[in-house]
Amino acid sequence: xxxxxxxxxxxxxxxxxxxxxxxxxxxxxxxxxxxxxxxxxxxxxxxxxxxxxxxxxxxxxxxxxxxxxxxxxxxxxxxxxxxxxxxxxxxxxxxxxxxxxxxxxxxxxxxxxxxxxxxxxxxxxxxxxxxxxxxxxxxxxxxxxxxxxxxxxxxxxxxxxxxxxxxxxxxxxxxxxxxxxxxxxxxxxxxxxxxxxxxxxxxxxxxxxxxxxxxxxxxxxxxxxxxxxxxxxxxxxxxxxxxxxxxxxxxxxxxxxxxxxxxxxxxxxxxxxxxxxxxxxxxxxxxxxxxxxxxxxxxxxxxxxxxxxxxxxxxxxxxxxxxxxxxxxxxxxxxxxxxxxxxxxxxxxxxxxxxxxxxxxxxxxxxxxxxxxxxxxxxxxxxxxxxxxxxxxxxxxxxxxxxxxxxxxxxxxxxxxxxxxxxxxxxxxxxxxxxxxxxxxxxxxxxxxxxxxxxxxxxxxxxxxxxxxxxxxxxxxxxxxxxxxxxxxxxxxxxxxxxxxxxxxxxxxxxxxxxxxxxxxxxxxxxxxxxxxxxxxxxxxxxxxxxxxxxxxxxxxxxxxxxxxxxxxxxxxxxxxxxxxxxxxxxxxxxxxxxxxxxxxxxxxxxxxxxxxxxxxxxxxxxxxxxxxxxxxxxxxxxxxxxxxxxxxxx
Numbered sequence: 163x164x165x166x167x168x169x170x171x172x173x174x175x176x177x178x179x180x181x182x183x184x185x186x187x188x189x190x191x192x193x194x195x196x197x198x199x200x201x202x203x204x205x206x207x208x209x210x211x212x213x214x215x216x217x218x219x220x221x222x223x224x225x226x227x228x229x230x231x232x233x234x235x236x237x238x239x240x241x242x243x244x245x246x247x248x249x250x251x252x253x254x255x256x257x258x259x260x261x262x263x264x265x266x267x268x269x270x271x272x273x274x275x276x277x278x279x280x281x282x283x284x285x286x287x288x289x290x291x292x293x294x295x296x297x298x299x300x301x302x303x304x305x306x307x308x309x310x311x312x313x314x315x316x317x318x319x320x321x322x323x324x325x326x327x328x329x330x331x332x333x334x335x336x337x338x339x340x341x342x343x344x345x346x347x348x349x350x351x352x353x354x355x356x357x358x359x360x361x362x363x364x365x366x367x368x369x370x371x372x373x374x375x376x377x378x379x380x381x382x383x384x385x386x387x388x389x390x391x392x393x394x395x396x397x398x399x400x401x402x403x404x405x406x407x408x409x410x411x412x413x414x415x416x417x418x419x420x421x422x423x424x425x426x427x428x429x430x431x432x433x434x435x436x437x438x439x440x441x442x443x444x445x446x447x448x449x450x451x452x453x454x455x456x457x458x459x460x461x462x463x464x465x466x467x468x469x470x471x472x473x474x475x476x477x478x479x480x481x482x483x484x485x486x487x488x489x490x491x492x493x494x495x496x497x498x499x500x501x502x503x504x505x506x507x508x509x510x511x512x513x514x515x516x517x518x519x520x521x522x523x524x525x526x527x528x529x530x531x532x533x534x535x536x537x538x539x540x541x542x543x544x545x546x547x548x549x550x551x552x553x554x555x556x557x558x559x560x561x562x563x564x565x566x567x568x569x570x571x572x573x574x575x576x577x578x579x580x581x582x583x584x585x586x587x588x589x590x591x592x593x594x595x596x597x598x599x600x601x602x603x604x605x606x607x608x609x610x611x612x613x614x615x616x617x618x619x620x621x622x623x624x625x626x627x628x629x630x631x632x633x634x635x636x637x638x639x640x641x642x643x644x645x646x647x648x649x650x651x652x653x654x655x656x657x658x659x660x661x662x663x664x665x666x667x668x669x670x671x672x673x674x675x676x677x678x679x680x681x682x683x684x685x686x687x688x689x690x691x692x693x694x695x696x697x698x699x700x701x702x703x704x705x706x707x708x709x710x711x712x713x714x715x716x717x718x719x720x721x722x723x724x725x726x727x728x729x730x731x732x733x734x735x736x737x738x739x740x741x742x743x744x745x746x747x748x749x750x751x752x753x754x755x756x757x758x759x760x761x762x763x764x765x766x767x768x769x770x771x772x773x774x775x776x777x778x779x780x781x782x783x784x785x786x787x788x789x790x791x792x793x794x795x796x797x798x799x800x801x802x803x804x805x806x807x808x809x810x811x812x813x
Contacts, residue, residue, distance in 0.1 A: 269783035287634030290624035298634025314567025319616035326594030333525030466503035491527025496695025528574030
């Protein structure tokens with residue numbers, strides 16, 4: 163007799179998880195308004211009591227009768243008028259909170275983060291220095307460790323190679339920081355060589371010095387610091403000045419390469435689908451877009467063989483590589499690059515004298531890493547994760563996430579899949595010792611030598627971050643959220659688990675839709691989703707022309723776009739669109755997609771409306787897309803809406 167399988171515990175766990183999620187958000191219907199209101203009032207009062215008890219012997223500066231003065235009342239009236247006008251205007255905002263919104267990378271906000279940010283705002287901390295933000299600066303440093311643990315980096319401050327991270331306004335600035343650090347690590351050994359620093363293992367020629375692996379550059383910097391520590395004060399000051407005078411940060415790119423004429427400017431390798439922030443970053447760094455080399459793709463993911471060939475070409479041409487960028491969840495398609503293959507390539511080419519860093523742009527997909535982490539930070543087995551889903555993660559996705567701990571730095575956006583208020587991006591590097599190369603001394607903010615204690619050292623955030631001022635409220639929001647929902651599969655992972663399930667349900671619903679609508683429209687998922695972002699390609703039945711198909715999808719997308727000229731309630735669903743081009747999907751795979759849609763590949767060409775394929779793009783962030791409480795699937799409703807609109811447009 164076969165043993166009976168007891169599914170009750172799994173059912174109980176799922177129900178407990180759902181009840182926890184019910185407390186996480188204000189809710190699509192504002193269900194948790196009382197909870198948020200209680201929190202806001204409680205901590206506003208607490209803030210007022212703090213002000214009153216700072217020095218209670220001081221008399222009130224604003225008299226009690228001020229509120230009855232006509233100028234006071236006139237000011238209050240103007241303020242109320244403008245706030246009411248703002249409130250009315252904001253009703254035209256995009257309804258990110260609703261499960262009917264499946265467009266861009268935005269959703270409802272987690273209550274712990276929203277409340278923590280509102281609580282902190284009246285204190286107005288500036289997280290450039292602990293002098294201006296004694297509480298939230300430390301919270302930001304701890305956020306970096308929370309994120310490091312999620313990615314598999316060392317998060318123990320007592321370990322010399324502990325990771326370090328900080329917040330930024332978004333992923334774009336975090337990517338800039340990655341470039342800054344990569345260049346500093348690459349160029350510093352040359353400064354030591356030019357200053358003729360002896361006995362610490364500086365490479366004997368410029369090429370070797372400029373092509374150390376990041377870990378080797380960090381080790382060289384540590385030996386340099388140890389040597390300085392053994393000198394008297396005058397010698398230490400002299401040697402520091404000699405090395406600083408040769409650094410790229412002091413000389414600038416032009417003078418630096420003039421002094422090292424045998425070297426060429428380094429290049430950055432990034433996939434075709436990489437975010438445009440990399441182009442902007444290259445310009446800001448002074449290297450220029452010509453030094454950003456795009457790696458071709460296969461199936462919307464970086465082609466590891468093409469990367470290998472490009473690296474070999476760089477080695478043959480003696481072209482230094484600053485960094486290789488992999489994307490963990492592309493902005494347009496949600497696909498995951500083979501991060502494990504990038505790490506392997508870094509090790510192989512470093513052994514051959516071409517050192518470079520591996521940076522992961524996980525602005526979108528970073529928080530999916532919670533699904534891969536146990537409570538103690540260990541990597542979960544793939545089969546354990548797969549047990550919670552139908553197909554996720556595919557082996558190539560699992561291998562990419564498993565390799566994150568071996569990369570050099572990572573960008574992630576808490577304001578995306580972290581469900582936190584804008585702007586909260588983050589930069590995390592594997593070894594905190596590297597960021598010493600970014601330090602900028604400002605006498606009026608920072609004082610004395612860098613301390614040895616991890617937290618004391620990194621609370622001087624303004625020395626290394628790109629910004630000169632930034633709100634500590636964002637740090638409070640992220641920190642509190644990560645404390646309430648720790649970054650493992652049992653806690654925070656409940657959120658992405660729901661959205662991955664929604665993506666799998668979306669794929670199944672799309673197949674049913676395609677079969678149901680075959681006589682009206684050809685529909686398919688152009689590629690299997692790696693995450694919770696799913697695309698849908700459409701073409702009217704009988705049409706063979708790409709330009710006609712694009713015009714049809716664009717008309718459909720116009721109906722799914724937020725229109726501030728109309729009441730929001732006139733829209734049933736909100737979506738977004740993107741395009742497929744040969745350089746991103748690959749010419750052969752694009753031809754296969756066109757064939758599945760019944761389109762003539764010959765109609766795809768340089769014409770303005772036919773040089774790409776327009777597709778619908780769906781970001782499935784809302785955890786209530788499958789509303790088990792009320793027996794509603796907004797995914798099924800969406801496809802029913804699509805069916806109605808398509809039949810109307812083609813009728």
